[in-house]
Ligand code: IPM
């Protein structure tokens with residue numbers, strides 16, 4: 001099994017390093033190969049997704065991705081911006097199904113900005129369509145762009161579109177995922193305003209006919225955003241388009257205490273996948289050793305479960321994360337009174353130790 005390691009920019013390299021160490025602590029044989037992606041690749045090769053990186057990603061059985069982006073690339077023409085690397089990987093590899101589980105760990109109930117009773121036991125799964133929508137509309141409003149900006153222009157535009165097969169396949173993914181959970185799907189749209197999402201709603205409803213055992217509810221995106229903070233536990237599987245999914249998954253992440261806890265999987269039709277934390281490159285804290293590596297470590301668990309069929313190893317990582325949280329270790333983003341603040345490396349050390357089955361007392365404070 002070969003895993004492509006693409007650390008990227010900002011905190012990407014720090015958090016990915018910890019996740020790779022956790023992978024190494026399992027007694028499984030993997031071949032890993034690392035490549036540049038995002039701004040780091042642009043700096044070295046003049047392109048955010050060099051041919052060699054794309055080739056490695058294509059050939060690997062799974063991809064572990066950190067994060068891309070930094071303000072210093074804001075003046076680049078859009079096709080050269082670091083974000084194009086992740087968008088390009090998703091599109092080129094057909095990674096259309098994005099799983100973003102929002103789980104509130106009991107140890108972190110108090111880290112949420114919502115009242116503990118609203119989030120205790122929260123376990124929702126956002127399934128975001130990842131290769132269509134306004135993200136990949138054609139034509140794109142670039143006619144008048146200069147260095148990615150629009151000096152003196154009168155308009156810019158992006159087009160929103162979805163095709164029937166694109167909606168059908170993500171709807172199947174959502175209904176099948178719901179069958180393994182509490183058999184309830186909320187499809188989020190904006191059918192009251194947008195043609196694309198009336199079509200989305202119609203197609204999801206058609207596909208639902210094949211899943212009579214699963215309950216389907218439709219919800220407008222503005223209401224969904226509100227319900228997510230009002231009564232998040234009323235949701236189970238949420239399926240939505242690329243743009244709404246981007247926004248709602250960040251919102252859902254925060255319910256759990258920190259976006260630094262949220263893993264994600266982006267899968268193709270054969271369950272080959274790219275695994276990345278749901279958060280971004282956080283350039284403001286990059287290189288300081290304070291970023292939370294748990295989202296990336298938990299992404300490795302998802303990789304083991306969804307693509308590499310190593311459920312026992314995935315369980316080991318997830319329980320190791322639980323045990324370091326129970327031991328009171330916290331990075332700054334999830335720290336609260338009475339817990340021990342640790343940095344990226346110490347958090348990684350603790351998970352590695354827990355995976356290896358040894359107990360280790362961490363005294364490092366940052
Ligand atoms: C995400 C990110 C990306 C997206 C960016 C970095 C292109 O926000 O994975 O949610 O918008 O999809």
Ligand code: MG
Nearest residue numbers: 246247250278
């Ligand atoms: Mg996002």
